[in-house]
Amino acid sequence: MAWGLLKYGFSRRYPARRDIPPTPDLKPSYDVVIIGGGGHGLATAYYLARDHGIRRVCVLEKGYLAGGNTARNTAVIRSNYITPESVRFYKESVELYDGLSAELGFNLLYSQRGQLTLAHSDATLRTFRQRAEVGRFCGTRIEMVDRKQIRELVPGLNLEMKRYPIQGGLWHPDGGTGRHDAVAWGYAARAAELGVEIHQRTEVIGLSVDNGRVTAVHTDRGMTQGGQVVQAVAGMSSQVAALARIRLPIRSFPLQAMVTQPLKPFLDPLVSSAGLHAYVSQTARGELVIGGGSDPYPLYATRSTLDLKESLIGHTLELFPFLAEVRLLRQWAGITDMTPDYSPILGASPLKNYWLDAGWGTWGFKATPVAGKRLAEAVATGKLPAILEPFRLERFRSFDLVNEMGATAASH
Amino acid sequence: MKILRCPLNGPRNISEFACFGEVVEMPEPAETGDDAWADHVWNDNNTAGVVREWWCHLPSSTWFIAERDTVTDKILRSYPASEVYGERRDFKAGTPPT
Ligand SMILES: Cc1cc2nc3c(=O)[nH]c(=O)nc-3n(C[C@H](O)[C@H](O)[C@H](O)COP(=O)(O)OP(=O)(O)OC[C@H]3O[C@@H](n4cnc5c(N)ncnc54)[C@H](O)[C@@H]3O)c2cc1C
Numbered sequence: 308m309a310w311g312l313l314k315y316g317f318s319r320r321y322p323a324r325r326d327i328p329p330t331p332d333l334k335p336s337y338d339v340v341i342i343g344g345g346g347h348g349l350a351t352a353y354y355l356a357r358d359h360g361i362r363r364v365c366v367l368e369k370g371y372l373a374g375g376n377t378a379r380n381t382a383v384i385r386s387n388y389i390t391p392e393s394v395r396f397y398k399e400s401v402e403l404y405d406g407l408s409a410e411l412g413f414n415l416l417y418s419q420r421g422q423l424t425l426a427h428s429d430a431t432l433r434t435f436r437q438r439a440e441v442g443r444f445c446g447t448r449i450e451m452v453d454r455k456q457i458r459e460l461v462p463g464l465n466l467e468m469k470r471y472p473i474q475g476g477l478w479h480p481d482g483g484t485g486r487h488d489a490v491a492w493g494y495a496a497r498a499a500e501l502g503v504e505i506h507q508r509t510e511v512i513g514l515s516v517d518n519g520r521v522t523a524v525h526t527d528r529g530m531t532q533g534g535q536v537v538q539a540v541a542g543m544s545s546q547v548a549a550l551a552r553i554r555l556p557i558r559s560f561p562l563q564a565m566v567t568q569p570l571k572p573f574l575d576p577l578v579s580s581a582g583l584h585a586y587v588s589q590t591a592r593g594e595l596v597i598g599g600g601s602d603p604y605p606l607y608a609t610r611s612t613l614d615l616k617e618s619l620i621g622h623t624l625e626l627f628p629f630l631a632e633v634r635l636l637r638q639w640a641g642i643t644d645m646t647p648d649y650s651p652i653l654g655a656s657p658l659k660n661y662w663l664d665a666g667w668g669t670w671g672f673k674a675t676p677v678a679g680k681r682l683a684e685a686v687a688t689g690k691l692p693a694i695l696e697p698f699r700l701e702r703f704r705s706f707d708l709v710n711e712m713g714a715t716a717a718s719h
Numbered sequence: 720m721k722i723l724r725c726p727l728n729g730p731r732n733i734s735e736f737a738c739f740g741e742v743v744e745m746p747e748p749a750e751t752g753d754d755a756w757a758d759h760v761w762n763d764n765n766t767a768g769v770v771r772e773w774w775c776h777l778p779s780s781t782w783f784i785a786e787r788d789t790v791t792d793k794i795l796r797s798y799p800a801s802e803v804y805g806e807r808r809d810f811k812a813g814t815p816p817t
Contacts, residue, residue, distance in 0.1 A: 546765075555763075555765070556763060
């Protein structure tokens with residue numbers, strides 16, 4: 308056995324496969340410099356190279372690939388928002404996810420098993436009705452469901468919780484999950500094949516600005532220049548933008564999540580309750596992923612707190628009382644870049660060659676493909692695609708916000 | 720459990736408080752252009768480091784100022800707002816938009 312393994316391991320016919328090449332030296336200049344090697348930065352690089360033939364691209368990542376929010380999220384992918392602008396945008400992302408494993412040759416474990424959001428009050432039911440109508444109008448699969456249908460969708464769910472029994476739900480068959488780190492690695496591997504350079508452990512520490520343009524990007528591994536420069540740094544958006552002397556309507560909050568020990572499969576759809584600030588899904592391994600609302604005050608520390616765990620577990624047990632004996636396996640937090648309207652900031656900045664991919668808060672994983680594809684289009688052509696128009700930074704100057712707070716908080 | 724000291728009620732669990740953002744000077748509305756006003760309404764320093772913020776102890780509705788480090792999650796000091804704002808500030812009546 309051991310001999311066979313060794314023979315196989317050293318055989319030239321089975322060379323070791325590296326997903327991405329080791330970090331090269333920084334070149335003096337690139338056509339596009341992307342700051343941040345999370346899913347968004349890597350997807351932008353991939354689409355620049357694939358769709359627009361722009362291959363002199365580098366991605367600068369201060370830590371390791373996808374070590375930020377890309378590998379910390381709870382992997383919910385959905386398009387059941389409330390404004391038509393958002394539904395159209397996130398719907399395009401859901402559609403891109405559909406063919407992405409095959410396109411990237413990387414198994415993203417994309418699994419579209421539907422998302423059920425629960426209402427515990429008349430007020431929530433009314434907003435669900437609106438989301439269902441808007442969603443149907445935009446061509447997504449979404450409908451209101453009553454208690455009987457909820458019981459059929461999720462047999463173990465406790466509908467009779469005291470004080471706030473479940474009154475109805477919003478059923479979104481398009482909702483699902485994907486393996487988050489695989490999304491980043493899939494994009495990275497294919498982008499690298501097309502010539503994109505990925506520089507891990509390379510922190511951007513300064514930006515030179517002259518005459519309304521970024522003229523140099525300073526890193527802890529030396530200086531480089533980019534014809535166009537993109538920032539996609541999630542929780543650090545304000546700090547990196549400040550290097551270019553740009554102020555953003557963003558505040559950074561920790562978002563915590565946790566995972567239980569593996570259980571026999573019992574939960575097919577994703578279940579989410581905005582009223583209880585909790586959502587639960589079961590992974591292919593059987594673990595339950597539990598997430599909820601943000602921390603109560605801005606912070607850059609990825610510590611976990613007992614306060615949040617207690618409330619999250621309490622609410623999860625209201626939904627599934629039989630989980631009381633189950634143990635937690637892991638807990639973690641990521642720093643999320645929250646905007647006032649719970650919508651992202653995408654597109655041009657006040658500088659001529661500087662682009663923003665920021666304000667993804669607690670909801671940006673699902674948007675990785677569409678943000679990368681459409682921002683690449685904007686950077687390559689210099690023209691903002693119509694689908695990104697609503698998410699311009701200027702909306703805060705004209706007070707033209709895209710309010711998704713109700714459709715985002717605690718349902719991710 | 721994290722403890723924040725309320726100047727009126729002493730040390731309490733931080734879950735009894737709400738944070739209302741950094742202490743910044745509000746520009747004079749009657750003399751501020753649209754861009755500067757939008758900047759004041761929406762933009763935020765989002766400081767990574769020591770910040771001076773408005774906090775409120777919710778059960779007693781006590782407003783005060785606290786200094787904390789947003790990187791280490793340490794609270795450094797909390798004190799009554801009168802330490803910063805000694806006297807009342809009145810804003811000029813603006814002309815309503817036409
Ligand atoms: C607990 C949790 C649960 C979530 N759940 C969901 C969910 O279910 N569904 C969903 O859609 N979204 C969810 N999100 C949000 C989602 O994870 C993010 O919006 C998304 O991953 C952002 O991707 P990104 O590539 O922009 O950021 P990141 O993956 O954070 O990448 C940014 C990168 O920039 C790097 N960087 C920062 N500063 C510098 C610098 N100066 N120089 C170089 N590099 C730098 C960082 O190291 C980091 O790797 C969740 C987030 C958290 C924390």
